[in-house]
Amino acid sequence: MRFLLGGYSADMGGSATGIGLLDAGGPDSPLASGPLGVGTDVVAAESPSWIARHPSLDVVYAALEGRGTVRAYRRTGDTAYAPLGAEVAVGESPCHVLALEDALIVSCYGDGGVVRVALAADGRPGAARRWTDAAAGDPASDLAAAARALRAAVGAEYADVVPYADETEPEPDAAPDSSARPSHAHQAASLPGGLIATTDTGLDLVRFWRGGREIQRLDLPAGTGPRHLRPHPSGHLYVVTEHSGEVFALAPDASGSWRLVGGAQLGAYPGDAGAELAMSRDGVFLYAGLRGSDTIATVRVRGGGEMLQPVALAECGTVWPRHHVVARDTVLVAGQRADEIVSLAIDERTGVPGRVRHRTIAPAPTALLAFPA
Secondary structure, eight states: OEEEEEEOOGGGTOOOOEEEEEEESSTTOSOOOSOEEEOSOSEEOSOEEEEEEOSSSSEEEEEEGGGTEEEEEEEEETTEEEEEEEEEEOOSSEEEEEEOSSEEEEEETTTOOEEEEEEOTTSOEEEEEEOOOGGGTSHHHHHHHHHHHHHHHHOTTTGGGSOOTTOOOOOTTOOOOTTOOOOOEEEEEEEGGGEEEEEETTTTEEEEEETTEEEEEEEOOTTOOEEEEEEOTTSOEEEEESSSOEEEEEEEOTTSOEEEEEEEEOOOOTTOEEEEEEEOTTSSEEEEEEETTTEEEEEEEETTTTEEEEEEEEEOSSSSEEEEEEETTEEEEEEGGGTEEEEEEEOTTTOOEEEEEEEEEOSSEEEEEEOOO
């Protein structure tokens, strides 16, 4: 089985030189349990820290994190890609790309932006537009916008009769809010009905968007740091947290509003940082990476999807597991600070990853993506 590799280049403190290629056993095998090997880059790129594939085209996209851009690459040979169009500036430190048929949804860790990049029919990226946040949709903001538009329409002579709904009286001697936290958008996931969910690690939020407008924000417990998402066949949405080492279960209620309905502690050690959340093919197990203790937590999904039961915490066999994927009976782990990829066999009875089966050198790996057939 083959995978594309994202990684950090010199601009981000790593040694990757492009999008890499990983063989896990035979390239045409449906399994990833065989020996590992990294070949020549499929294309040169600077810190492609996240890579995503177009749903129907032979095109992949990379978040060039250090450059603040995304770029498309078209497949030109068996294991060769070439740039498709120009880089598109999206914001500070883009760390995730969700590829849809007609657009990319990019999460920018540095400035908290959630950015939509339009795609042409051939997959070429075009105009980028930062989505509005909830403030743009609340009644006060809508009233303020209407007031500004009305003053502009009536002209200077009558503008003073329109209430200044967009202005507020400052409180005397008000001190700046020192508790303000930075926004760090981290990942987006596509849900049924055209809904997009995004995480904000800095603000402890999961946001829900439709048509470029935020329709709901769900506050998770302060300090948890929601990082990555995993939709489940049951209709639940699971969230792994970076700061608290937990997995939360979210679900919509009868009105369609999303709620926190369950969760589980992963057994994280002090100082651990949650990373990726993967799922077994049958949806029975979740696998959460913990950087610091360098472990993989196995969680069983029970009930209708709302119950999460911790099963085990296993060593991942490498250092700083930035990302991992589950391929049938194998977990492949990107050890960012060890410059390697390792494979772990999954016990078919317990669902728990075991000892390292194979390993190979890979420069500062940050993401794995199954190679298209």
